[in-house]
Amino acid sequence: MPVWLREHRWRQTASAVYLSLPVRGLRVTPANIFCTDRYLKVSIPPFLFEAILYAPIDDTNSTAKIGNGIIFFTLYKKEAAVWDSLTLANANKEKLQYLRENAVLKAHEKAKEETEAKKLTKQEHKKYALEATMKLEEAERKRIEDLKEKERQKVTKELELWKKQQDAAEKQKRVQKEGELHQEVEQLQEKKKEKNNKTSIPNEGTSETRIKATKGCRGSYSMFSENLKEEQLPAPRSAATIKINFTSRVFPTALRESRVAEEKEWLRKQAEARRTISTDLSELEDLKEEEKNPDWLKDKGNKMFATGNYLAAVNAYNLAVRLNNKLPLLYLNRAACHLKLRNLHKAIEDSSKALELLTPPVPDNENARVKAYVRRGTAFCQLELYTEGLQDYEAALKIDPKNKNIEKDAEKIRHLIQGTTQDC
Amino acid sequence: MAAGLDRPQVVSHAQQALNYTLFDCKWVPRSARLLCLGSAARGSGLLQLYELRGGRLALLREIEKAKPLKCGTFGATSLQQRYFATGDFGGNLNIWNLEAPEIPVYSVKGHKEIINSIDGVGGLGIGEGAPEIVTGSRDGTVKVWDPRQKDMPVANMEPVQGESKRDCWTVAFGNAYNQEERVVCAGYDNGDIKLFDLKTMSLRWETNIKNGVCSVEFDRKDVNMNKLVATSLEGKFHVFDMRTQHPTKGFASVSEKAQKSTIWQVRHLPQNRDIFMTSGGAGSLHLWKYEYPSQRSKKDSEGAEMGVAGSLSLLQNVTLSTQPISSLDWSPDKKGLCVCGAFDQTVRVLIVTKLNKV
Numbered sequence: 001m002p003v004w005l006r007e008h009r010w011r012q013t014a015s016a017v018y019l020s021l022p023v024r025g026l027r028v029t030p031a032n033i034f035c036t037d038r039y040l041k042v043s044i045p046p047f048l049f050e051a052i053l054y055a056p057i058d059d060t061n062s063t064a065k066i067g068n069g070i071i072f073f074t075l076y077k078k079e080a081a082v083w084d085s086l087t088l089a090n091a092n093k094e095k096l097q098y099l100r101e102n103a104v105l106k107a108h109e110k111a112k113e114e115t116e117a118k119k120l121t122k123q124e125h126k127k128y129a130l131e132a133t134m135k136l137e138e139a140e141r142k143r144i145e146d147l148k149e150k151e152r153q154k155v156t157k158e159l160e161l162w163k164k165q166q167d168a169a170e171k172q173k174r175v176q177k178e179g180e181l182h183q184e185v186e187q188l189q190e191k192k193k194e195k196n197n198k199t200s201i202p203n204e205g206t207s208e209t210r211i212k213a214t215k216g217c218r219g220s221y222s223m224f225s226e227n228l229k230e231e232q233l234p235a236p237r238s239a240a241t242i243k244i245n246f247t248s249r250v251f252p253t254a255l256r257e258s259r260v261a262e263e264k265e266w267l268r269k270q271a272e273a274r275r276t277i278s279t280d281l282s283e284l285e286d287l288k289e290e291e292k293n294p295d296w297l298k299d300k301g302n303k304m305f306a307t308g309n310y311l312a313a314v315n316a317y318n319l320a321v322r323l324n325n326k327l328p329l330l331y332l333n334r335a336a337c338h339l340k341l342r343n344l345h346k347a348i349e350d351s352s353k354a355l356e357l358l359t360p361p362v363p364d365n366e367n368a369r370v371k372a373y374v375r376r377g378t379a380f381c382q383l384e385l386y387t388e389g390l391q392d393y394e395a396a397l398k399i400d401p402k403n404k405n406i407e408k409d410a411e412k413i414r415h416l417i418q419g420t421t422q423d424c
Numbered sequence: 425m426a427a428g429l430d431r432p433q434v435v436s437h438a439q440q441a442l443n444y445t446l447f448d449c450k451w452v453p454r455s456a457r458l459l460c461l462g463s464a465a466r467g468s469g470l471l472q473l474y475e476l477r478g479g480r481l482a483l484l485r486e487i488e489k490a491k492p493l494k495c496g497t498f499g500a501t502s503l504q505q506r507y508f509a510t511g512d513f514g515g516n517l518n519i520w521n522l523e524a525p526e527i528p529v530y531s532v533k534g535h536k537e538i539i540n541s542i543d544g545v546g547g548l549g550i551g552e553g554a555p556e557i558v559t560g561s562r563d564g565t566v567k568v569w570d571p572r573q574k575d576m577p578v579a580n581m582e583p584v585q586g587e588s589k590r591d592c593w594t595v596a597f598g599n600a601y602n603q604e605e606r607v608v609c610a611g612y613d614n615g616d617i618k619l620f621d622l623k624t625m626s627l628r629w630e631t632n633i634k635n636g637v638c639s640v641e642f643d644r645k646d647v648n649m650n651k652l653v654a655t656s657l658e659g660k661f662h663v664f665d666m667r668t669q670h671p672t673k674g675f676a677s678v679s680e681k682a683q684k685s686t687i688w689q690v691r692h693l694p695q696n697r698d699i700f701m702t703s704g705g706a707g708s709l710h711l712w713k714y715e716y717p718s719q720r721s722k723k724d725s726e727g728a729e730m731g732v733a734g735s736l737s738l739l740q741n742v743t744l745s746t747q748p749i750s751s752l753d754w755s756p757d758k759k760g761l762c763v764c765g766a767f768d769q770t771v772r773v774l775i776v777t778k779l780n781k782v
Binding site for chain 2: 148151152155156159160162163166170233234235236237238239240241242243244245246247
């Protein structure tokens with residue numbers, strides 16, 4: 001139950017009501033005061049003061065002054081009339097309730113309206129600011145354009161002037177040249193007369209050609225200086241050839257021709273191959289750690305091949321292949337072993353598998369591909385399938401044309417084929 | 425803003441839409457006329473002579489030839505004659521008298537394939553020595569011709585027997601400061617740059633800049649070789665300081681990656697050899713200035729002299745078209761006047777201002 005504050009005093013004039021409310025010892029803030037046009041409430045819990053006003057007031061302009069221990073209200077009446085009392089006398093509970101709610105609603109609406117108004121003004125301000133900056137920028141742009149335009153005009157004028165000068169100079173030179181031509185013709189005629197009496201003057205021949213050459217051109221040189229100029233030019237150079245080499249095409253070729261895409265794919269395949277380890281755990285549990293590494297097994301196989309223990313090498317490669325069936329070198333080496341063991345069909349199979357894995361063909365895997373072709377070719381020949389063998393040898397030659405051994409062997413096979421066809 | 429407008433501005437003066445593919449455009453020396461050459465749609469070569477009148481280009485003459493024309497130069501002709509040398513798609517080198525263009529003054533089937541680039545030296549009153557023309561072709565050879573000698577080149581730079589050939593994309597003369605000295609620089613599509621000395625008939629220097637070389641030019645043909653700019657694919661160009669050659673490291677260079685696209689051409693301003701313009705595959709032109717280092721050469725650890733490259737600064741850039749600008753030429757008579765031709769079939773005349781203040 002709130003404690004009602006009842007000790008208030010009020011007086012009025014024609015247009016305003018002055019209400020003073022003592023609130024001894026209480027701290028009052030503007031939040032405690034609630035006022036609409038018919039209702040006034042001061043709530044400082046647990047204290048409460050409310051007043052249903054006799055007549056509506058102008059709540060926007062009315063003020064409340066919070067002094068020490070007292071609140072002084074200045075309420076401006078909406079209609080200048082004399083109030084009988086501050087509050088409505090015959091206010092029953094329902095009416096009070098209704099009025100209170102109404103007041104609250106009204107306050108809400110007012111607050112909403114205020115925020116909306118604020119938003120609108122803010123938008124307008126923003127718009128205005130934007131337009132102002134746009135105008136400024138436009139002005140700046142125009143200024144630059146004007147400057148550029150002025151430059152352009154100035155420059156065009158200069159160009160016209162220069163052109164006129166050129167034309168004038170040309171005209172002058174043309175006139176000069178014509179005058180000279182006349183002179184030269186006269187001189188020639190004189191010389192011709194002389195020639196009839198004397199021996200020919202060596203200059204004559206050249207002077208005729210000189211005139212022919214100057215026809216249609218602007219020449220302000222006299223005959224003699226032109227002769228001298230001709231002699232000053234050195235004779236044409238004696239022909240010679242310089243042989244050049246171009247930068248060798250290594251892995252990174254001229255950038256626009258680089259087969260980067262293919263090379264990247266090859267490298268990616270290699271990387272992947274290294275990573276795939278087809279695990280078959282049940283059988284491989286009893287192997288040592290290093291024996292599960294295909295590279296180590298490959299090295300082991302190579303060593304055994306070198307010592308001549310081909311069966312052991314094959315075993316090593318087999319195990320390696322089980323672990324990682326994407327390394328082309330394993331198949332390649334195993335093919336070599338099979339060749340030595342005369343397991344020719346197996347050799348062919350392995351070389352073919354190696355070639356499959358050695359795509360895309362890039363300079364990086366050239367060596368491997370040559371070896372694969374050679375091994376397969378050898379196997380074919382030993383099976384007496386000479387034509388297939390020759391095909392493989394020629395493929396190897398295409399990759400590595402400078403290899404003498406491959407050439408010799410290819411020749412041998414060709415002879416063999418020719419020999420067999422002759423027999424039939 | 426003030427600083428920005430003190431820089432040279434590129435002002436578009438005139439432009440002309442053409443109905444053929446334009447490959448090269450050159451100013452006619454001592455005049456306000458320019459030549460455009462290219463390939464017509466029907467597969468023949470076209471040569472057009474324009475004159476700059478007011479803000480427009482007026483067509484003075486049109487000459488049609490059998491094969492499309494790729495490149496041309498006035499470099500090896502005298503100022504009176506002003507004969508124009510062209511290389512065409514069939515590998516023929518012709519020198520034309522523009523007053524009587526029906527029959528060439530000099531003609532030779534120099535190469536088996538298209539002549540990609542041509543340069544001339546010894547003419548126009550610049551430099552000394554015999555006038556010569558160099559052509560570089562897709563057949564990998566670079567040949568030097570003397571218009572007084574028929575059919576046979578005076579120098580031939582060809583690949584060794586059995587070597588796979590690379591296209592030669594660009595050639596340039598240089599170092600022609602007296603009657604004997606002359607040097608030819610050639611750029612190839614695999615990034616090779618080779619410098620041939622014609623006095624000793626030998627390869628003087630070679631290097632590889634990884635990307636195909638689109639254009640090489642010395643800053644001046646007629647002085648002791650000073651700088652060489654080589655532009656390439658993928659937006660890079662290199663400036664080599666040619667005064668000091670180190671026995672193993674060659675010439676010092678500075679490189680710049682300016683545009684994301686191919687840099688098709690580089691041309692030095694005839695009136696100031698430290699300013700040059702590069703044209704790019706995105707239709708843009710960049711104007712550069714080279715600043716020399718405080719010391720142009722220094723000694724390395726073994727005591728051999730090696731060059732020091734300077735620095736580059738971008739003065740201005742402008743985008744004129746969406747298609748590559750394949751040819752560029754400065755007027756030798758008016759400072760800042762230049763013509764450029766692009767693959768959007770337009771030829772544009774531009775004026776670059778404030779070059780005096782650079």
